[in-house]
Amino acid sequence: MSALRLRCKTETGTHVITGLSTASLLSDLMTEIEKTTSVPSCSQRILSGYPPKALNLQDCLCTLQSLSVKSGDTFTVVNKDPVKCNTQENTEAEKRPSVKRKEVPADNSCLFYSVFYVINNGFLNYDKAKELRGKIAYKVMTEPERYSDAVLGKSQDEYSAWIQSDTSWGGAIELSILSEIYQIQIAAIDVKTSRLDIYGQDKSHSSRVYLIYDGIHYDPLYFDPCDPQFSAQTLFSVNDDRILTQVLELGDEARKARQYTDTANFTLVCITCQKKLKGQAEAQAHGKETGHKNFSEC
Template identity: 50%
Template sequence: MLRLRCKAKNGTHVMQGLTSLSCVQELKDKVAELTGIPCEVQKIMAGYPPSSLDLSNGDVHLQDFPIKSGDTLIVEEEKNKPKPQPPLGVSKSNASPSLPKDSSPVLARRVVPADNSCLFTSVFFVVEGGVYDPSCAPEMRGLIAQIVASDPSSYSEAVLGKSNQEYCDWIRRDDTWGGAIEVSILSKFYQCEICVVDTQTVRVDRFGEDAGFSKRVLLIYNGIHYDPLQRAVPGSDAPAQTIFSTSDDIILAQALELADEARRKRQFTDVNRFSLHCMVCQKGLVGQAEARDHAKETGHTNFGEV
């Protein structure tokens, strides 16, 4: 007997009555019964990161798929497939009214300026529920410096790559970029899991994953720039959603799909090969390694992408 969980927008359901010898159609019928999503438009994903299962042949047994007892299946409705029509003889007046095509919420990026403070603007946007305030950066930089200075044993030179005091002076400057250290600190401060989805590797890095936080926010990262992710109904005046439950694996799957789409469109920057120039002396550089070496030699840390 297979004991599976089915996660969909209407919640998590326990699926019973299926075995490894059950056929695909039985699975799809059970999913439709629990979620209300018709078989014809179901998209069923398994594993982590979640990947779609090819369930086009309804007679194939479940034992032929990478599904085992205890797994969680993530179910979405495919928007690009036509919904089944009501059977003949059902009048339009008796059929359920169709929803507008844009009635379903969509996860998308909210673009913020590339002003060296995109990480701080993006984190503030998601943790504050969609508040865009680019002037928040100095305060957030100061907050991080204060936290680091208060705990020199945890934030030592081995962790920071520079002395505690040097780091605090460095992060307060408006021409320095934030990264993993800053995301980790902000995750602890805001008591929420911060998920950073990388468009080059189509990977999600979850900061605060093991801390037991109940809230989750998401950023998308292209190698040098962060943007916040929000879920909203297209064309609606309703406020967008930026804070999600850490039990919501569907939102992670959607974020990975968004990153994969960006990767296919090459919407990422290869940090080992992208072209930069020093904004101080105008020297041309290639990749973050040259930029780091130049900064050590000259003290110049303000770079722009060519």
């Protein structure tokens, strides 16, 4: 059993956490984070490593040792619901029909889970969601003139193999392709900038779905009618300004609560050679040059 000295980054700054050991439970870490940062355990989203991944807080009885936590590690803690409390007023607010966020796993396939969820009106099958990677690869390979090396940043063969790997992240190119495959607009609200990117906007698609992006992770958005007689809704008319307004408001609330990761400016250290790097671009360049793949936020 080894004593741990950990760091925790929140919107209020960096905090030091002591008093835990490798035998401590994840629930103990959550409790210490609450004591140190005032972020309630029930509202915590804890990110670690690089690329930053969210810990599975449902498995709160696992030990820190089993999570490979070591002294000196830094966690980024996001308050998912900074205004949540046990007052009747907030309970009533939660019951009002509104656009809400559905959390999906942070395992490099979050974009594909999110798109599958919204195109299937709130149904999520993780295995089926991964099939979207194959559909993207097929479209790229069958339209070589449209998806050139310059557009993809690599050859079609390389891209096809890359996008079908479970370790590859999806982004703008993949959302654009999925928009065309499913003949639907896909709108993604960027938490850090409040920018709304709408893929397929130049087409004649009549329907739109919404995602939210925090710099490293996508989640799907849905409309909760708060009525058991009606199911959640993920598919909307492109002319539904009421839903658009709620999506923009939700993104603005997340921005004000700093529920995003600044991938351009956070500082990392290469665990292999201890070189310090700034932002995702430097880390990717270092990894390509050296083959090193393990990074930690510092």
